[in-house]
Amino acid sequence: MIAPPWFEIPPPAYGGIESVCGDLIEALILRGHEVVLVGAGRNGTSARFVATYRQPQGHRLGDPLPEIVHAAALPGILDDLDVDVIHDHTLAGPLLARGRETPTVVTAHGPVRGDLARYYRTMSRHVHLVAISNAQRTAAPEIDWAATVHNAVRVADFPFRADKGDHAVFLGRMCPDKGLCQAIDATRAAGVRLVIAGKWSEPAEQEYFRQEVEPRLGQGVEWFGEASWRQKTELLGAARCLLFPIQWEEPFGMVMIEAMACGTPVVALRRGSVPEIVTDGATGFICDEVAQLPAALDKAAALEPGRCRLEARRRFDVTLMAARYEEVYRTACGQRPLRPRTFGAGRARTTTTGTESAVRHPHPEQPASPRGRQESRRPSRS
Known part of the structure; x- marks a missing residue:
């Protein structure tokens, strides 16, 4: 290996x-x-x-x-x-x-x-x-x-949590491809608090954070920083959903199956591997346009955490x-x-x-x- x-x-x-x-x-x-x-x-x-x-x-x-x-x-x-x-x-x-x-x-x-x-x-x-x-x-x-x-x-390593908070979470690198600015706009439109955790160690990531992300913080948008594995599972498990407004044809988004393993649904745009991972209406919502994200954020709270965990174990263990x-x-x-x-x-x-x-x-x-x-x-x- x-x-x-x-x-x-x-x-x-x-x-x-x-x-x-x-x-x-x-x-x-x-x-x-x-x-x-x-x-x-x-x-x-x-x-x-x-x-x-x-x-x-x-x-x-x-x-x-x-x-x-x-x-x-x-x-x-x-x-x-x-x-x-x-x-x-x-x-x-x-x-x-x-x-x-x-x-x-x-x-x-x-x-x-x-x-x-x-x-x-x-x-x-x-x-x-x-x-x-x-x-x-x-x-x-x-x-x-x-x-x-x-x-x-390893789905068994991820703590399952059935009781969810009212906030959404975003996890990803600080770069335009991940759609963080779209995530901020969508949560503000939906009136949902957003917690952001992500990697920002490289100069380009730090510059993107300073120019695009930092000015948007506050008013229901909270910066957590880079999360350890344990912190990541806690953030995912507590959220009503993972927000994944990906802006490119990403071949696989690990954070989606990590969220599902914690019993947390995914709200995402229809790009790359998203339709292969998320079962629309069951383990999350797949949107064709950014304008559809706020409504999906609102509906995500009604999805069953147990179904998300089951799908993760059945398909992505x-x-x-x-x-x-x-x-x-x-x-x-x-x-x-x-x-x-x-x-x-x-x-x-x-x-x-x-x-x-x-x-x-x-x-x-x-x-x-x-x-x-x-x-x-x-x-x-x-």
């Missing part, structure tokens, strides 16, 4: 790809697989861990070099491993897959358009490329997609995602059985590559199994 070098796994706050990787790893281990994770920082999973960077490189987002260095370390790492399949979640890593004997599965986590569509079209000749939504796949039908596997969460990726792995391996592996006894071992110093896991400042993962244990083999 090759994760990007930007955040630890699982991430302490922002990091959708890293959350998916962490949950998938734990689900695969529970299903009897041995997993090696290549990432950055400290290991918060039950997998064996190889770190290309001692510290995650999130502060360098936008700089291509950390991911290039991360990818360049892979051949040496893979030379020391005997694995059935490689699952790469990075952008640069698949460049090294051509000619590799071990099959490579690649998940396209971002938009597939322009140069990225051209890149993935070329890569699909050498890897098994997985889409995270049918919307993403439909936007690039010329690509040889191997499968569509929706992202997922990590156990389903793991089973679907197993099918992709078996196809990539030519239908041959995945072989048992033993990568060393006991708890996962952590090493680093290159000039980085070796570190051992668990780290005294970070629990070995965050977010309730103490119950996840490597299954014994007969």
